[in-house]
Amino acid sequence: MTIRGERRQQAADLGLAMVVLVVVGTAISANVGSAGAEPPVAAYGFGLLLSGLMFVRRRWPVATLVVTAAALLVYYLLSYPPVGLAVPVAAALYSAAEQGKLRWAVGTAVALLVISTTARTAHGDDPAYLYGFELATSVGLMAAVIALGDTVRSRRGWRAELDKQARAARAEREREAARRVGEERLRIARDLHDLLGHTISVISLHTDVAREALRDDPDAAERSLAVVRDACGDVVAELRASLRALREPPLADQGRLAPVPGLGRLDELARPAREAGLEVGVSVRGTPVPLPAVADATAYRVVQEALVNVLKHAEAHRVEIELAYGEEALVVRVADDGKGGPGEGKGGFDDGKGAPGEGEGLDGGWGIMGMRERVGLLGGTLRVSSRPSEGFEVEARVPYGDRT
Secondary structure: OOHHHHHHHHHHHHHHHHHHHHHHHHHHHHOOOOOOOOOOHHHHHHHHHHHHHHHOOOOOHHHHHHHHHHHHHHHHHOOOOOOOOHHHHHHHHHHHHHOOOHHHHHHHHHHHHHHHHHHHHHHOOOHHHHHHHHHHHHHHHHHHHHHHHHHHHHHHHHHHHHHHHHHHHHHHHHHHHHHHHHHHHHHHHHHHHHHHHHHHHHHHHHHHHHHHHOOOOHHHHHHHHHHHHHHHHHHHHHHHHHHHHHHOOOOOOOOOOOOOOOHHHHHHHHHHHHHOOOEEEEEEEOOOOOOOHHHHHHHHHHHHHHHHHHHHHHOOOEEEEEEEEOOOEEEEEEEEOOOOOOOOOOOOOOOOOOOOOOOOOOHHHHHHHHHHHHHHHOOOEEEEEEEOOOEEEEEEEEEOOOOO
């Protein structure tokens, strides 16, 4: 609890203690029924005791109630001036109910009423006045203060529950935001892996072409070096955008810092491979349909990673890229005529359920793993097959999902 809250409680306890002291002290001073007689000083001591108990009512609500009731009984046994029954004990009853001790409050009130009514009946008090006014008034006042205390407790609990729910909702929103940031950073890491792998392969390939053609065909060497320069510029721009995204994760309503690549950039993706002398064929089957951004980017990255594998390992002369649009999914197939691998399914995943293989031609397994994860997140499958002298074939089924 804050210092301000503690001070507010102390002020409330002080105010309640003063009210009890004034009410009981006034009743004692009135000395109803003993005309002209001065009330004993000890009677005021009971008033001080009842008011002093208000300072410990929060810490020991039951003890405060029991001591108040016992003191009131002793007070009347000593035949001190009447101060009523409900008024002196009202604050203690309220405190007990407020602190959740409802049974103690009700039980003590009932016990006091029974003892007081029985004793006064035996003493010969007027039954009409006793039962018709005194008892009804005491019951009503006690019930009111108990109900008030319980209401305050319930309202405080209700507010605490609302605060708890608000904190839980806030924590859930923070966890969701952190999860989305983590997913975004993972996406950026995957994109960087794909981009760097592709760009380094292009740079390595065109550097070899430029080195071999430098003396015999300077124009070809110059074109290859131009491709290397463009690739370096593209990867630097992508790295800068990725670093900005990692330092300041974009909010949901801000969009991405750079456009998400898609199949619309397929020719741009294949251009460096073609300029290096690799024949790249692109074919489309079925009726092309607009793809969701995530499906479009996934298909693009599958083609990109497959081309990286071809450029780095396959020693191929031709690669075929086929896009087959079905009713529910796009099937992306990339096949080359390179040296292939040791056997069917080696070096990759089969139907998206295998484990990384040991055959070469698959970027150590990590490139295929990245493709499988991307496709798997959309509910698709990935198949990689390879046979000696028949090249590699990567086939990914990318579901459309919700295209609305």
